Amino acid sequence: MIFMLSKEMKQKLISFVKEDISKKDITTELITEKKVNAVIKLKENSVISGLEEAGFLFNYFGIKTKIYAKNGKKYSKGKILIKLYGSNKKILSTERTALNILSRMSGIAVISFKAQKIAGKNCKIMLTRKTSPGLNEFDKKAGKEAGVLSHRKNLNAAFLIKENHLKFNSITELIKKAKQTNKNKKNKKIIEVEVKNFKEIREAVQAKPDVILLDNFSVKNAKKAIKEIKKTKIKIELSGNINFSNLKNYAELKPDFISMGFLTHSVKGINLTLLLI
Secondary structure, three states, X not given: OOOOOOHHHHHHHHHHHHHHHOOOOOOHHHOOOOEEEEEEEEOOOEEOOOHHHHHHHHHHOOOEEEEOOOOOOEEOOOOEEEEEEEEXXXXXXXXXXXXXXXXXXXHHHHHHHHHHHHHOOXXXXXXXXXXXXXXXXXXXXXXXXXXXXXXOOOXXXXXXXXXXXXXXXXXXXXXXXXXXXXXXXXXXXXXXXEEOOHHHHHHHHHHOOOEEEEEOOOHHHHHHHHHHHOOOOOEEEEEOOOOOOOHHHHHOOOOOEEEOOHHHHOOOOOOEEEEEO
């Protein structure tokens, strides 16, 4: 089976298992080694992500795997996701890390799928960088598989001028510097600026970034701001305290994007199990 994961992602996954095993899985060492079959199945309804990661881990440690589901798809409780065959010792030593990754990524997929469904065609939902350190690529991949955008992969991926940057330079100055940095480059980085009031909106519009992010605007003020910005070609993003209770109201304003930190910073892993058969 071919697993289309980056070299860095593979190395991280292997290190996660080795960290969990430490020097030795002393309990599993007690049992008689045998070749066995096992299944991973859902214990609740879920949108799935992380099949590739879990499959790679078992495969790396010598376990044959067969995947019976697809990332980004919704399945019911009881669905068998993966069948395994190999050493009982290797399955048991790899089990928890593989399930943890699958659980977390599916948890992100569940709420990302729900968020985009609520927003509908009005705008695109995006993740933020409020991910767990070391798991950023996995968190972003889970969201993408559920149909949302990842926003910035890292601090080098795009310019995002925020409130703390504006303590030292103005919006106009920083956008100008970002444009100078982009000059004569084939792959220009997106220039985005976060604003918190209408004074900053007016300055940002004059400086012409690619995207203006309206941070913590009420629905009423966001509506007014969007009307003003849409006279230009600048794209609009909304963020800050947007959740399932108010997402529909914000989405109906038809911004280009809505970014939601809680999709990754408050993950509830889905419930699944591995059973030897």
